[in-house]
Amino acid sequence: MAKKLAFDRVLFTTVAILIGFGLVMVYSASAALARPEGLNQFLVRQAVAVVVGGLAMLAVMHLDYRWLRRPAVIYTLLAGAGFLLVVVLFAPTLNNVRRWLFIGGVSLQPSELAKLALIPFLAYQIEKKQDRINTGALLVPCAAVAGVMALLVMREPDMGTAVLLASTMVLMLFIAGLSWRWIAAGGLLTVPLAWLLVFSAPYRRERFFAFMAPEKDPLGAGFQALQSLIAVGSGGFAGLGPGQSMQKLYFLPYPHTDFVFAIVAEELGMLGAIAVVGLFAVLLWRGVRAGLNAPDVFGRYLAFGFTGILVLQALLNISVAIALCPTKGIPLPFVSYGGCSLVVSMAASGVLLNVSQHG
Numbered sequence: 001m002a003k004k005l006a007f008d009r010v011l012f013t014t015v016a017i018l019i020g021f022g023l024v025m026v027y028s029a030s031a032a033l034a035r036p037e038g039l040n041q042f043l044v045r046q047a048v049a050v051v052v053g054g055l056a057m058l059a060v061m062h063l064d065y066r067w068l069r070r071p072a073v074i075y076t077l078l079a080g081a082g083f084l085l086v087v088v089l090f091a092p093t094l095n096n097v098r099r100w101l102f103i104g105g106v107s108l109q110p111s112e113l114a115k116l117a118l119i120p121f122l123a124y125q126i127e128k129k130q131d132r133i134n135t136g137a138l139l140v141p142c143a144a145v146a147g148v149m150a151l152l153v154m155r156e157p158d159m160g161t162a163v164l165l166a167s168t169m170v171l172m173l174f175i176a177g178l179s180w181r182w183i184a185a186g187g188l189l190t191v192p193l194a195w196l197l198v199f200s201a202p203y204r205r206e207r208f209f210a211f212m213a214p215e216k217d218p219l220g221a222g223f224q225a226l227q228s229l230i231a232v233g234s235g236g237f238a239g240l241g242p243g244q245s246m247q248k249l250y251f252l253p254y255p256h257t258d259f260v261f262a263i264v265a266e267e268l269g270m271l272g273a274i275a276v277v278g279l280f281a282v283l284l285w286r287g288v289r290a291g292l293n294a295p296d297v298f299g300r301y302l303a304f305g306f307t308g309i310l311v312l313q314a315l316l317n318i319s320v321a322i323a324l325c326p327t328k329g330i331p332l333p334f335v336s337y338g339g340c341s342l343v344v345s346m347a348a349s350g351v352l353l354n355v356s357q358h359g
Contacts, residue, residue: 007061008356011286015057015349018279018334019050019342022260026337028242029263030256032249042256042337049339053346060350065358068120068351069127069298078145081117084110085152097329099156109340111153111161115168116344119305121145122169126176127297133177142169159197159204160316160328168309175304204326211326224259225323227252231262232273232322239269256337258329261321276335280314283307290356303355306348
């Protein structure tokens with residue numbers, strides 16, 4: 001059993017700061033949107049998610065992570081996530097996508113739950129076949145499961161999360177010793193596949209061209225990127241001040257979700273933006289440390305996987321906010337508004353804290 005009160009306090013504190021900061025930024029970024037109802041419903045829902053996520057994180061912290069190694073648990077998680085990913089494709093559309101299931105007034109995002117199912121499976125496969133890293137015995141099941149999940153998520157459509165799932169698989173296999181031959185072959189296949197995916201859907205094609213030259217369509221496809229850059233640039237070094245963002249006043253779409261980092265940069269400036277990046281850097285450091293100190297291979301790659309997916313998601317969200325990649329509807333972990341994303345991120349942190357107890 002894990003030693004009581006021996007978890008990584010630096011990691012715990014980092015996650016707690018990000019969550020608390022996220023509540024503040026959700027309140028600030030959504031203030032204009034919530035004003036018509038008098039009560040900031042976004043803050044209330046996010047606070048409820050913090051409570052639920054906190055209970056999940058504490059529960060996971062006090063369950064030995066090796067419980068996740070059991071095949072019955074792993075394949076139950078995979079089956080459950082896969083079932084929900086199929087079911088959501090038949091759900092009503094919201095903003096022209098099918099990403100949420102609504103059960104009893106509570107929204108559930110299956111693509112978020114897929115993260116919790118995929119990483120234990122990959123860690124389990126790597127541990128079982130660590131002497132066959134560059135063989136089909138490992139690569140086929142890993143690629144098949146991650147590929148099916150990514151394809152189902154793409155059908156919602158949600159290209160950002162699909163890329164995140166696939167990238168996390170590649171990252172875990174690379175750390176495990178995947179040969180550069182396979183990485184090069186995968187890269188050669190990825191370029192035409194990405195090209196096909198981008199140009200197979202009109203909205204993705206528009207986003208790609210808007211990313212290349214957003215100023216050519218400032219009121220259309222390039223609107224979000226330009227407004228986000230205005231927010232980031234307006235903040236300067238020290239920002240306009242907490243709550244003083246102008247872009248959240250109906251200029252920048254989704255200021256409390258996809259583009260919350262732009263509001264951080266506008267209100268708190270370069271100092272605030274660097275502080276957020278720094279917190280994720282600390283999370284990366286402590287997550288990798290937990291993995292390196294884990295007593296077994298499964299714990300090592302479980303920590304690497306959850307650390308990787310949280311940090312990669314943060315990098316992707318921040319890259320969108322500063323126009324380094326095309327617009328994607330992917331939240332900033334712990335900070336963006338979104339109950340399911342927050343609960344899953346906190347549960348993932350609970351796994352990291354659990355592994356850290358055994359170092």
